[in-house]
Amino acid sequence: MKIELIKGDITKIKADAIVNAANSSLLGGGGVDGAIHRAGGKQILDECMEIRNRQGKCKTGEAVVTTAGNLPANYVIHTVGTVWNNNEEKSSELLANCYKNSLKLAESLNVKTIAFPNISTGVYRFPKELAGEIAVREVENFQSEIIEKVVFVCFDDENEMIYKRLLNL
Numbered sequence: 001m002k003i004e005l006i007k008g009d010i011t012k013i014k015a016d017a018i019v020n021a022a023n024s025s026l027l028g029g030g031g032v033d034g035a036i037h038r039a040g041g042k043q044i045l046d047e048c049m050e051i052r053n054r055q056g057k058c059k060t061g062e063a064v065v066t067t068a069g070n071l072p073a074n075y076v077i078h079t080v081g082t083v084w085n086n087n088e089e090k091s092s093e094l095l096a097n098c099y100k101n102s103l104k105l106a107e108s109l110n111v112k113t114i115a116f117p118n119i120s121t122g123v124y125r126f127p128k129e130l131a132g133e134i135a136v137r138e139v140e141n142f143q144s145e146i147i148e149k150v151v152f153v154c155f156d157d158e159n160e161m162i163y164k165r166l167l168n169l
């Protein structure tokens with residue numbers, strides 16, 4: 001899999017799937033979640049509600065898929081990051097699950113290109129450096145015959161610098 005870094009807004013990315021840093025309610029929120037729902041339109045929330053009615057809340061580390069509505073992507077994969085609580089081992093495992101489960105779900109949808117935001121590094125306060133190490137490790141370790149390209153979309157300067165270094169760019 002090819003790995004790329006883009007600085008900017010994930011709602012503008014033309015990929016088969018973009019990943020949303022959601023919360024377990026799946027009903028939207030601030031940060032990247034708010035931006036995706038705002039730009040993607042009501043269809044995304046309608047499908048999130050259908051998922052809620054079918055399976056209940058989405059657990060931390062798990063992932064579900066909806067349409068991308070008005071966005072240039074085809075799918076939004078909603079994964080629920082972890083709130084940083086100083087339990088490094090447990091939080092790291094849960095954040096790693098976000099990347100693994102999103103990639104597995106993407107494969108099942110025959111996704112060739114997927115874009116990730118820096119999950120949990122905003123409202124959920126996960127340390128950016130550690131979150132970046134986990135993200136890069138999980139993507140690099142994921143063996144796929146289907147996914148061809150993974151794009152890390154960094155919104156803030158600090159994450160951009162961290163990912164540039166981690167990816168040797």
Ligand code: AR6
Pocket residue numbers: 008009010011021022023028029030031032033034035081117118119120121122123124125126153154155156159
């Ligand atoms: N495109 C790409 N990245 C973005 C964008 C954007 N448009 N906007 C923000 N970011 P956060 P979390 C970056 O807080 O920490 C929500 O309310 C931002 O700079 O969006 O996983 C949810 O509903 C940061 O690096 O998500 C949950 O309740 C990264 O996205 C909660 O926040 C993640 O920040 C989830 O918190």
